[in-house]
Amino acid sequence: MQKVKNKWRKFASEILILAAIFTLVQYLVTAGLLNQYFQINLASMCINVILAVSLSLINGFTGQLSLGHAGFMAVGAYVAAIMTNMLDLPFIIGILAACLAAGLAGFIIGVPTLRLKGDYLAIATLALGEIIRVTLQNIDYVNGPAGIMGISKLSTWPWLFGGVVLTVVVIVNLVNSSYGRAIISVREDEVAAELMGINTTKYKVLAFAIGAMFAGLAGALYAHYFYIIKPETFNFLKSFDILVMVVLGGLGSTTGAIIAAVSITALTAALQPFPAIRMILYALILIIVMIYRPQGLMGNKELSMKTFGRIWGGRN
Amino acid sequence: MLEFTQQIVNGLSLGAIYALIALGYTMVYGIIKLINFAHGDIMMVGAFVGYFSLTLLGTNIFVAMIAAMVTCAVFGVLIEKIAYRPLRNATRIAALITAIGVSLFLEYITIFLLGPSQKVFPESAFPIKAYAVGGLSILNKDVFVFVLAVALMLILQYIIKWTKTGKAMRAVSLDREAAVLMGISVDKTISITFAIGSALAAAAGVMLGIYYNTINPLMGIIPGLKAFVAAVLGGIGIIPGAMVGGFVMGLLETMVSGYGNSLYRDAVAFGVLIFILLIKPSGIFGEDTGEKV
Numbered sequence: 001m002q003k004v005k006n007k008w009r010k011f012a013s014e015i016l017i018l019a020a021i022f023t024l025v026q027y028l029v030t031a032g033l034l035n036q037y038f039q040i041n042l043a044s045m046c047i048n049v050i051l052a053v054s055l056s057l058i059n060g061f062t063g064q065l066s067l068g069h070a071g072f073m074a075v076g077a078y079v080a081a082i083m084t085n086m087l088d089l090p091f092i093i094g095i096l097a098a099c100l101a102a103g104l105a106g107f108i109i110g111v112p113t114l115r116l117k118g119d120y121l122a123i124a125t126l127a128l129g130e131i132i133r134v135t136l137q138n139i140d141y142v143n144g145p146a147g148i149m150g151i152s153k154l155s156t157w158p159w160l161f162g163g164v165v166l167t168v169v170v171i172v173n174l175v176n177s178s179y180g181r182a183i184i185s186v187r188e189d190e191v192a193a194e195l196m197g198i199n200t201t202k203y204k205v206l207a208f209a210i211g212a213m214f215a216g217l218a219g220a221l222y223a224h225y226f227y228i229i230k231p232e233t234f235n236f237l238k239s240f241d242i243l244v245m246v247v248l249g250g251l252g253s254t255t256g257a258i259i260a261a262v263s264i265t266a267l268t269a270a271l272q273p274f275p276a277i278r279m280i281l282y283a284l285i286l287i288i289v290m291i292y293r294p295q296g297l298m299g300n301k302e303l304s305m306k307t308f309g310r311i312w313g314g315r316n
Numbered sequence: 317m318l319e320f321t322q323q324i325v326n327g328l329s330l331g332a333i334y335a336l337i338a339l340g341y342t343m344v345y346g347i348i349k350l351i352n353f354a355h356g357d358i359m360m361v362g363a364f365v366g367y368f369s370l371t372l373l374g375t376n377i378f379v380a381m382i383a384a385m386v387t388c389a390v391f392g393v394l395i396e397k398i399a400y401r402p403l404r405n406a407t408r409i410a411a412l413i414t415a416i417g418v419s420l421f422l423e424y425i426t427i428f429l430l431g432p433s434q435k436v437f438p439e440s441a442f443p444i445k446a447y448a449v450g451g452l453s454i455l456n457k458d459v460f461v462f463v464l465a466v467a468l469m470l471i472l473q474y475i476i477k478w479t480k481t482g483k484a485m486r487a488v489s490l491d492r493e494a495a496v497l498m499g500i501s502v503d504k505t506i507s508i509t510f511a512i513g514s515a516l517a518a519a520a521g522v523m524l525g526i527y528y529n530t531i532n533p534l535m536g537i538i539p540g541l542k543a544f545v546a547a548v549l550g551g552i553g554i555i556p557g558a559m560v561g562g563f564v565m566g567l568l569e570t571m572v573s574g575y576g577n578s579l580y581r582d583a584v585a586f587g588v589l590i591f592i593l594l595i596k597p598s599g600i601f602g603e604d605t606g607e608k609v
């Protein structure tokens with residue numbers, strides 16, 4: 001009984017904390033206390049968290065090195081922009097279509113490529129991400145290399161916050177379910193997992209498609225916050241950016257991915273006044289962190305209420 | 317038919333450049349199993365060293381090329397020592413991220429020092445002439461690039477096949493632990509591999525400067541990626557494979573630009589890569605090794 005009660009208490013406290021964060025920021029935005037600069041960075045933070053958490057499902061938990069995440073983001077961004085901007089459909093339809101299209105793209109790409117292992121998979125996903133970008137460049141309906149302009153700004157704070165919460169809740173629960181255990185077993189030892197009767201291909205494709213789906217969500221939110229999308233935005237360097245967040249946070253740690261996504265976005269924003277040395281510092285930080293902490297900031301541990309309890313000397 | 321031959325002639329020199337870059341990728345991968353994403357940027361550094369040697373020091377093209385090769389060999393060894401060696405026993409993905417970091421560092425330190433604008437390779441260093449051979453138009457720069465690249469590849473083959481260093485390189489890439497037991501210095505061998513690979517990339521950088529006439533700090537990204545595709549195409553870790561892969565990529569690119577839509581040439585390159593990966597992931601020259609449990 002005690003256990004059940006604790007579970008409910010934990011659930012209620014989590015809801016309360018989320019609601020508090022949401023109301024606080026919503027108040028700051030509506031009261032005009034948060035200037036444009038902070039709002040933009042807050043939005044990029046939310047989008048990056050969605051991207052990092054969704055890629056961490058593929059790279060961190062399933063152990064499949066994917067270098068084409070920006071491609072799925074591009075699919076989501078374009079589909080959503082076409083839905084709202086060209087077909088005048090409501091934003092929610094755009095988001096759903098974006099998720100569906102990106103998830104489908106993930107499935108179609110995942111089925112043949114996930115037979116490959118390690119570096120070969122990395123190369124194949126890198127190439128497929130680039131193919132998506134080059135294809136978009138050559139479609140006249142979406143203005144080719146110029147991209148879609150004048151997308152209405154529909155990604156407000158409730159949408160961004162909702163997107164982050166939905167992504168984290170779905171992926172954390174997936175990882176903690178029996179599906180998640182199967183997915184992690186694929187990462188730990190694919191042959192052993194197969195011998196235990198786990199359909200490894202099925203779980204790999206599942207994780208890949210779900211990861212791609214949330215990348216599509218991030219793309220839709222991105223398109224409707226920054227007015228303009230170009231194929232060039234979603235090149236392989238964008239995929240690297242997301243991968244850096246996941247690895248820096250620690251492979252197999254959702255909280256690590258969130259922390260890394262937030263801190264890298266904050267770092268990029270903080271370095272904005274020094275455009276000349278921004279990327280040099282970013283590169284150096286990347287190299288130094290990897291040399292001194294190759295397992296990432298969090299390793300495969302999670303940050304939770306329990307960790308804080310331990311730090312404050314409370315009971316576990 | 318004549319036009320087809322012309323396209324092949326045009327593609328050969330570009331293919332030779334890709335092959336030179338691909339060799340560095342494949343050698344490094346063969347020996348430490350790292351996709352060295354900074355390799356294209358080392359090529360860029362080589363192109364700039366060649367450019368400054370030509371413009372500031374007023375040397376001829378051969379001296380410029382040797383200067384670029386020596387500088388980049390030193391760079392390559394230093395990068396391996398500082399950035400990759402501490403991670404030799406870490407996970408492969410950590411090394412991969414470090415390589416991305418090194419790549420970004422080289423790109424943006426060059427932009428910081430020299431500005432982002434592109435520089436025009438001095439025309440006087442290599443006056444362009446066109447020869448007409450049986451209806452074909454052959455540029456002297458294409459001949460120069462092709463001959464020099466093939467010569468470098470032959471030298472590389474000699475080093476790898478017939479010298480002690482080459483034997484050590486093959487031994488380390490085959491089985492590192494056994495190589496150590498045979499008294500081979502692994503650190504030294506890896507350093508030499510980086511030096512040779514980077515020198516080849518530098519030569520390719522100067523050639524690319526001659527080929528396209530302009531160089532810029534981000535010029536390494538796309539040729540680097542294509543050379544990498546070439547290395548995979550031939551079978552990554554296999555040296556003749558990288559050469560063949562490079563030529564295939566170069567020819568394919570000029571064919572697509574010549575006959576189809578040049579905007580699609582990158583997509584075709586990657587499409588070929590995926591096709592190869594799906595039917596024979598180990599590449600054209602790769603051997604399928606069974607999986608040991």
